[in-house]
Amino acid sequence: MTGQSESRIQSRWKGNAVSSSDVLIIGAGAIGSAVAYYCTQQGLDVTVVEAGKPAGETSSKGEGHVRISDKTLAPEIELAQYSLSLYRDELSEQADYWDYQLRGGVMVSSTDASLESLHSTIAKQRQLGIEVEMLDVQQLRELEPALTAEVAGGALYPDDARLAPPKMVTRLLELAQQTGARLHTQTRVTGFLRDGERVTGVQTSRGDFSAGAVVNAGGPWSGQVAKLAGAYVPVEPRRGYVLVTEATEPRVFHEVSAAEYLDTVSSSEADLQGSAVIEALPSREILLGSSRERMGFSAEGGKAAVDLITRNAQTLFPFLQDVQIVGSRFGFRPYSPDHLPIIGPDAAVEGLWNATGHEGAGAGLAAGSGKLLAQVLSGSPPDLNLAPFSPARFISRGERG
Ligand SMILES: Cc1cc2nc3c(=O)[nH]c(=O)nc-3n(C[C@H](O)[C@H](O)[C@H](O)COP(=O)(O)OP(=O)(O)OC[C@H]3O[C@@H](n4cnc5c(N)ncnc54)[C@H](O)[C@@H]3O)c2cc1C
Incomplete structure (x- = not known):
């Protein structure tokens, strides 16, 4: 041929x-x-x-967040904004084919220290052109009523979206x-x-x-x-797990992440890392993410990642303790150093x-x-x-x- x-x-x-x-x-x-x-x-x-x-x-194997909120490097922010604009405008006729939804991203800090760190990230992101609104506890609760009581504050990124990859x-x-x-x-x-x-x-x-x-x-x-x-x-593989719950009543309304997720994304650690990233699907199942570890293309030893994701998700949204996890999957992110x-x-x-x-x-x-x-x-x-x-x-x- x-x-x-x-x-x-x-x-x-x-x-x-x-x-x-x-x-x-x-x-x-x-x-x-x-x-x-x-x-x-x-x-x-x-x-x-x-x-x-x-x-x-x-x-x-992953989730479908189309995010600006987790970007902190100027060139990637520019690329993410460009890409987001294509999904929103030029490709808008395709939105239904891939379940595109502009839902906004909510970043949640559980402690004062985490909130302080989120504030400094946001200051940098704003300088680089990201639109973001600070949220106090009450505003957070209005957007996501099922969140844990242990919150110090957070932020809303109105441009965050999702799709089905x-x-x-x-x-x-x-x-x-x-x-x-x-x-x-x-x-x-x-x-x-x-x-x-x-x-x-x-x-x-x-x-x-x-x-x-x-x-x-x-x-x-x-x-x-x-x-x-x-x-x-x-490029190296960076393994990541995601868990899927049974279908539930709608209780998660945005792309919701613990603020620590920002550190996990930018880290270059090879060891297991994880922080809560929660996304409700149109099918009303909830995707619980995620973990990161560099261990080649190994399929061994996922239990620690699954346990970590479960713990993190239930801490952020306590109602998940009563929701059954019906599946898990892992994939290898193409990690660039x-x-x-x-x-x-x-x-x-x-x-x-x-x-x-x-x-x-x-x-x-x-x-x-x-x-x-x-x-x-x-x-x-x-x-x-x-x-x-x-x-x-x-x-x-x-x-x-
Ligand atoms: C747990 C997890 C959560 C994630 N969450 C998100 C998220 O919320 N939002 C987001 O944007 N991204 C997310 N990602 C990342 C996203 O999934 C990846 O960045 C993206 O899928 C990479 O796409 P790709 O086309 O580069 O790689 P792939 O989808 O792996 O495609 C590469 C293809 O190349 C083929 N191939 C390889 N070698 C050969 C060969 N020799 N000959 C022919 N074909 C070959 C493979 O078979 C494969 O199909 C997540 C990933 C994981 C694992």
């Missing part, structure tokens, strides 16, 4: 020549599907190869296919085709595919995928592009990441400066492994 599309676009972006209209995307998760959709919107000829099935990995993947791929994209499932990339140093396609378990540009959207496996091409992408996604042309291997490293925010950041990468692949200037996300930043720091 060899892609027959002719190269027809000649353009340059920051010195990286894009000399083809045909793009092959490795991975059909949230990121690969968003890249595929936006590439077709740019008129590019798109092939997606997926080792398993669409949204078969991380993108069906697997449904988003399905719909984005459907739209891409309606515009000509080809999707090959059960097709694992095992190597790369080359013309000299340049990548010109992939070898897979189902034959070779040629392409003018290859996008590595392999999620937590993107480091391994890059290695096959002789490239370096320092500096907590910023990796988006753009590979630093060392011409013809290879990366769209990965979104860790615990890939569903929320998918639309923005996909659109920006599609813009540069088609030779248009991107709506945002992609320099902070450049894969080259790790090479220039001498972190090449």
